[in-house]
Every structure is written in C-alpha cells, then in structure tokens.
Amino acid sequence: MPCEQADFVVIGGGPAGAAAALMLRRHAPGRRVVLFEAGRHELIKPGEMLAAVAQGLLRQLGVWTPFLAAAFVENRAVVSAWAREALDERYSIFSAHGAGWQLDRARFDQILVQAAAAAGAQVRLGCEVRSAVREDQGWRLKLADGDIFAGAVIWATGRSWRLARSFGAKLRVHGHLAAYTRFFDRAPGDGRMVIEARPEGWWYSADLPGGRRVVACLTDPDLGSGLRDPESWYRALAATRLIAPLLPPGARETAMLVKSAGTATVDPAAGERWVAAGDCLFAADPLSSRGIVHALRSGILAAYAASDMVDGRDDLARTRYAMIASQGFADYASALDVHYAAAARWDTAFWQRRRPQPEVRAADLYHNT
Ligand SMILES: Cc1cc2nc3c(=O)[nH]c(=O)nc-3n(C[C@H](O)[C@H](O)[C@H](O)COP(=O)(O)OP(=O)(O)OC[C@H]3O[C@@H](n4cnc5c(N)ncnc54)[C@H](O)[C@@H]3O)c2cc1C
Known part of the structure; x- marks a missing residue:
C-alpha cells in the first residue's frame, strides 16, 4: 500500500526536535519535513533554567523575538551551598554571557514548535511514532493510524528510548538519579x-x-x-x-x-539515515543546567547531518556527528565528576557513590558505524 512520504521526519517536539525541524527547513527549504510529538505541550515539565549562552542558538534559529516576547523570568543570580555551608553567590551581571532565564517550559517548547510550523514544517501533535523499520533509502515509521516513509529520521524523544531497538542503538546508563x-x-x-x-x-x-x-x-x-x-x-x-x-x-x-535524571547516552549517535539529538543522544544530570542548550545545539547539528545523509554523504555525516557527540560528552563527564566530588562532605550513601571514580573514556562511548 502506498504510504505518506517525507524527506525528513523528526520524532519528538521538545527543544531538540523543534530546533532540528526549524533548521531542516532553513537549510533545505524545498524538502518536506514532518514533526511528530506524542503530547500537546499541555503537561508540566521540569527543566526551567535556560543558560545565557542559549541566546546565540535562539537567534540562529530565528526565535529570539518570540522568546523575548514571552517575558520569562531573568535569572539574576545563582546562590548555592555546595562545597561548604557558606553561601556562594554568582550574579549574572558579572557573567560574560549575561543573564539566563527561568522558564515556563511548556510555553518555551510551544514557541519553538510554533516557529518550526511557521517555517514550513508539518507539526502533528498528539501523534506518537510507535516503531521504525529500515527500508531502502530511508525508514518506514508506524503511527497509530498509518505509516509514513522518511528519507532520514531525527530521533529526539528525550529520555524515552523505546525506539532504540528499531534503530539498532544501545542505551548506556552512566549514573542513576x-x-x-x-x-x-x-x-x-x-x-x-x-x-x-x-x-x-x-x-x-x-x-x-x-x-x-x-x-x-x-x-x-x-x-x-x-x-x-x-x-x-x-x-x-x-x-x-x-x-x-x-x-x-x-x-x-x-x-x-x-x-529520572541520571546521565545516559545512546550508541551509536547516528546510524544509516538516522541521527539522535537532545536527551535521546545524551541525557545530562540537571546539576549541569545544560540540557536545553545541548538539545538546541544537537538539534541544529542533527539537521545538518540528516541533510548530508539524504545528499549521499552518509558516512561522513555519521562520523562527524559521532565525533562531536563524543567530545561534548567528554567535557561534561569530567566537569560533573569534579563538581560532585567537591560536595562529597557527608558519609551518606548518596555522597559515598560520588567520590572520585576511575576516568570514563568518552572514546569508548560512541563508535562510528
Ligand atoms: C528534574 C530535571 C530538571 C532539569 N532542569 C534543567 C535545567 O534547569 N536546565 C536545563 O537546561 N535542562 C534541565 N533539564 C534537562 C532538560 O529538561 C532536557 O535536557 C531537555 O528537555 C531535552 O530536550 P529534548 O528535546 O531532547 O527532550 P524533551 O524535552 O524530553 O522532548 C522530547 C519530546 O519527545 C516526545 N516523544 C517521546 N516519544 C515520542 C514518540 N515515540 N513519538 C513522538 N513523540 C515522542 C515527548 O512527548 C517529548 O515532548 C532537567 C531535567 C530534569 C529531569
């Protein structure tokens, strides 16, 4: 039976999926992009701190104006009692990047998805992708009410890795939280x-x-x-x-x-005509406060990789993407270990588990296919 066709399908309408859909439309305006989101952005969602460095990404995606119009709370300072009982206060006026924001997450995600729709992506809310089957030149995706064929897929389902088996990817859990x-x-x-x-x-x-x-x-x-x-x-x-x-x-x-909020990665980061992005690629501990920035950045990079794949540069796209993912994880993992070790001043089970461990080799986490 003939089924619906798209050049690119994005699975997941969080920041990673929305950024990918937006970028695909900017990069390849003639191509058909369909984004499926299981929910409708009506549910409350954690992940409220947006780091100031996001500004450049929001501008690149062309959503800076609607973002500013939403008038999220400007983050003036981060106050912590971490390595010691005494307070540490970091004021954003002393930061080179300026202030970050404290978001209404559902509203933030809506702004991005609406921008993707305005840029020409077809957005289907309340529509879950249930499985994926490899076909010549792409993927056939199963929906509740039919199939769609995609020339390339961006897999951005957040911390839901149910499609890992379809893509032949393995979930690696590096820490529970x-x-x-x-x-x-x-x-x-x-x-x-x-x-x-x-x-x-x-x-x-x-x-x-x-x-x-x-x-x-x-x-x-x-x-x-x-x-x-x-x-x-x-x-x-x-x-x-x-x-x-x-x-x-x-x-x-x-x-x-x-x-669940522990660190996890998928291996490989990309395969034949698919690319993982956002938490689905690499879910960070919220202590890093970098999940949303990583989601936006990896969504953009995944869009470039998927475009290269349909243009016949499959191997190059996968290798390059896996290298970038691996480096991002290496930077994160070492910083996180140091940060936790600094606060391990109690002899409780939680902190005992966070005393310095042997080094994780990022090169072992992602392999090119
Ligand atoms: C407690 C907690 C606090 C956090 N705090 C911060 C913070 O302060 N700052 C920060 O930057 N980050 C924070 N994060 C991380 C941040 O929320 C994530 O990194 C970010 O949401 C990742 O975006 P994403 O698009 O990859 O995934 P998500 O935002 O999870 O979006 C994935 C989307 O895919 C959809 N989906 C799933 N499966 C399917 C399917 N089969 N078909 C169709 N759609 C599907 C889901 O409905 C969802 O909308 C926090 C995380 C947690 C758990």
Missing part, C-alpha cells in the same frame, strides 16, 4: 536560583513566570523512593536551610512529578 519535584503558585521570587547540597542529595528551587516556583530534591532512586510520599518530602524540605524559606506561607502546591 531521580528528581522529586513539586510546583507551587503564589510563591514569587527575585530571579535567583538556589541550590543546596544535603546529606540525602541536593535541592534546587527557582521562581517561574506568573509567581510560580519549582522545588526539587535530587537523589538516587533507591534512596529517594520515600520522597514520593508528601509527608516525607515536606519533612526533608523542612530540614533544608536555603530552600524551605523560599516558600511563603500562602504558597499552594499545584503539581508533583518524579522523573
């Missing part, structure tokens, strides 16, 4: 993000647009399972020195989420 997050309204702030290391793990909080606030505890899933219970979570919160006072008496909890 879970985020026990609660969102509040009537809890305004002054644009500061606060981070506090605790014996059980670490906490962060930031004020979000509309007087909302996020508060999260990050720990290992085997140590934190009790934190699903509101009583335990609020008891642990009450023991924090910097985070608990950020919630005024009138604050009202609006949502609770438990999300």
Whole structure:
C-alpha cells in the first residue's frame, strides 16, 4: 500500500526536535519535513533554567523575538551551598554571557514548535511514532493510524528510548538519579536560583513566570523512593536551610512529578539515515543546567547531518556527528565528576557513590558505524 512520504521526519517536539525541524527547513527549504510529538505541550515539565549562552542558538534559529516576547523570568543570580555551608553567590551581571532565564517550559517548547510550523514544517501533535523499520533509502515509521516513509529520521524523544531497538542503538546508563519535584503558585521570587547540597542529595528551587516556583530534591532512586510520599518530602524540605524559606506561607502546591535524571547516552549517535539529538543522544544530570542548550545545539547539528545523509554523504555525516557527540560528552563527564566530588562532605550513601571514580573514556562511548 502506498504510504505518506517525507524527506525528513523528526520524532519528538521538545527543544531538540523543534530546533532540528526549524533548521531542516532553513537549510533545505524545498524538502518536506514532518514533526511528530506524542503530547500537546499541555503537561508540566521540569527543566526551567535556560543558560545565557542559549541566546546565540535562539537567534540562529530565528526565535529570539518570540522568546523575548514571552517575558520569562531573568535569572539574576545563582546562590548555592555546595562545597561548604557558606553561601556562594554568582550574579549574572558579572557573567560574560549575561543573564539566563527561568522558564515556563511548556510555553518555551510551544514557541519553538510554533516557529518550526511557521517555517514550513508539518507539526502533528498528539501523534506518537510507535516503531521504525529500515527500508531502502530511508525508514518506514508506524503511527497509530498509518505509516509514513522518511528519507532520514531525527530521533529526539528525550529520555524515552523505546525506539532504540528499531534503530539498532544501545542505551548506556552512566549514573542513576531521580528528581522529586513539586510546583507551587503564589510563591514569587527575585530571579535567583538556589541550590543546596544535603546529606540525602541536593535541592534546587527557582521562581517561574506568573509567581510560580519549582522545588526539587535530587537523589538516587533507591534512596529517594520515600520522597514520593508528601509527608516525607515536606519533612526533608523542612530540614533544608536555603530552600524551605523560599516558600511563603500562602504558597499552594499545584503539581508533583518524579522523573529520572541520571546521565545516559545512546550508541551509536547516528546510524544509516538516522541521527539522535537532545536527551535521546545524551541525557545530562540537571546539576549541569545544560540540557536545553545541548538539545538546541544537537538539534541544529542533527539537521545538518540528516541533510548530508539524504545528499549521499552518509558516512561522513555519521562520523562527524559521532565525533562531536563524543567530545561534548567528554567535557561534561569530567566537569560533573569534579563538581560532585567537591560536595562529597557527608558519609551518606548518596555522597559515598560520588567520590572520585576511575576516568570514563568518552572514546569508548560512541563508535562510528
Ligand atoms: C528534574 C530535571 C530538571 C532539569 N532542569 C534543567 C535545567 O534547569 N536546565 C536545563 O537546561 N535542562 C534541565 N533539564 C534537562 C532538560 O529538561 C532536557 O535536557 C531537555 O528537555 C531535552 O530536550 P529534548 O528535546 O531532547 O527532550 P524533551 O524535552 O524530553 O522532548 C522530547 C519530546 O519527545 C516526545 N516523544 C517521546 N516519544 C515520542 C514518540 N515515540 N513519538 C513522538 N513523540 C515522542 C515527548 O512527548 C517529548 O515532548 C532537567 C531535567 C530534569 C529531569
């Protein structure tokens, strides 16, 4: 039976997928790009801090004006009690990159996907890609209500790796971590993000647009399972020195989420006529605050790689992309280990596990196919 055809299909409408779809349309305007997103950006999502370096990427994607119009909270400072009890305050006016932002994530993701649609990508919300089958010159993707053929696929499904088997990719988990997050309204702030290391793990909080606030505890899933219970979570919160006072008496909890937040990569980073991008390629520990920037950057690079693939430069595209992915991971992994080791001042299970480990060789993580 003949099925729908597209030059490129992007699976996932988060920042990585939206950036990829936008870039594909800019790079190859004559080509048909279809983006499938399982959800509708109506659900609350963690990942609120956008680093200032994102500005260049947002400009490159042509979304700087709608981004500014959304008036997200400007991040004035990051306050932390990490390596020691004393406070460390970093003000964004002293940063060469300027201030970052504290986002309404659903709104941010919508802005990007709307820009991709405006640039000519066909966006299908509420439409999950269920599996992928390799065919000559591309992939046949299975949807709930039919198939679509794609000349090349950008796989940007975030921390959902269900399609790994279809693409012949392996998930490598480098560290476990879970985020026990609660969102509040009537809890305004002054644009500061606060981070506090605790014996059980670490906490962060930031004020979000509309007087909302996020508060999260990050720990290992085997140590934190009790934190699903509101009583335990609020008891642990009450023991924090910097985070608990950020919630005024009138604050009202609006949502609770438990999300896996450890480091993971896929191997290979790209294969025959497919490229992984964003968290799906490399999911970072939220401590790095670089997930969204990585998603935007890798989405852009994946678009170039996918274009090269359909233009007959498959091997070159894969090799180059795998090299860039490998370098990005190497920089991250060494910085993260150092950062955790600096705060390992308790003899609890969480911090014992983060004492210095033998070096991870990034070259072993990604192989060219
Ligand atoms: C607790 C926590 C806090 C974080 N804090 C920060 C932070 O402060 N700053 C920061 O930069 N990063 C942060 N991150 C990371 C950041 O949220 C991610 O790096 C970022 O969302 C990755 O974007 P993405 O597009 O790769 O994936 P996602 O944003 O996860 O988007 C993937 C999309 O794919 C869709 N999808 C999945 N499967 C399918 C399918 N089969 N078919 C169609 N669609 C599908 C999903 O519905 C989803 O919308 C945090 C993460 C966690 C867990």
